Amino acid sequence: MIGNNMNEVSVIGLGAMGSTLAQVLLGNGYRVTVWNRTTAKAEPLVRDGAVLAQSAASAVGASPIVVVCVLDYKATNEILGTKEVASALAGRVLVQLTTGSPQEARDGEVWARERGADHLDGAILAAPSQMARPDTMILVSGAESAFRRSEPVLKVFGGNVKYLGEQVGSASAMDLATLSYVYGGMLGFIHGARIAETEGFGVDQYGSLVAEISPTFGEFFQHEGTVIQSGNYEVSESPLKISVEATERLAQAAREGGINSEIPTFASGFFKRAVAAGYENEEVAALIKVLRSSEESGKAA
């Protein structure tokens, strides 16, 4: 019989993140059932009051909300893809906090629905030691009714829970999109660190400068997002041609200074393609049209 007690949560997967999730639930007075492929990892949690399920199916059967946090969807499918789990699933909300792709989230939702369960897809934008803080961000998408049922649990995991709507792939898509932003910034940061160290400037001080300008640039990117969303590329903040010159200057300075120039040369080449396509006097966000047109012409990498 399904317990309707929303104070009961099962956690499947007790790696670094799953163990932390189970621990913070215990700390908040939840009755927690846990299961992990390697049973030994459950021991500290059992000492703190968790119930160890003998199988994944019995963990699924034990609570109305089942949190899954394993390495990837392949592992999820291995754990949940049994007849026993299928018959234990009906009426439950599967809160999938395993990192995956938007398509994996959509497939997961169909799979869960066929078994009478809801699939809510979440992305944790924090490390285990940062969980349960008021600013810990968790993106979540899927059926709104399932979100409402599991919202108190998600808020235990992180105070900044963002429900992105019923399209179940959205959380994973925004996880990827923000990751893209981070890695783009990371490449630029590392090139900047080479500029700093070859010019005899402390890289730690450079890091502090970057931290200080980041909120301002966050606002700038927010504006560029609204430009792309509106489709109006009239210059409103920053003309694309400024970035053409800035990225070329970066590449040139790298060549002059004898440091690796791959990152600015790539960026500069990209902006030059935007100029060649006639976007020079538009807002810098017009760069997105270079990506779109290469996709249409089948030249996307």
Ligand SMILES: NC(=O)c1ccc[n+]([C@@H]2O[C@H](COP(=O)([O-])OP(=O)(O)OC[C@H]3O[C@@H](n4cnc5c(N)ncnc54)[C@H](OP(=O)(O)O)[C@@H]3O)[C@@H](O)[C@H]2O)c1
């Ligand atoms: N750690 C982070 O900073 C962080 C941040 C955000 C999101 N996440 C996401 O959270 C998820 C879990 O990460 P983690 O840091 O907890 O990873 P982890 O410490 O490496 O733990 C991996 C978990 O997956 C299980 N697993 C792997 N392959 C399996 C399989 N074939 N069958 C059954 N279970 C399997 C492991 O079980 P065993 O113990 O038996 O090996 C373990 O419970 C990942 O999707 C990750 O992207 C992590």
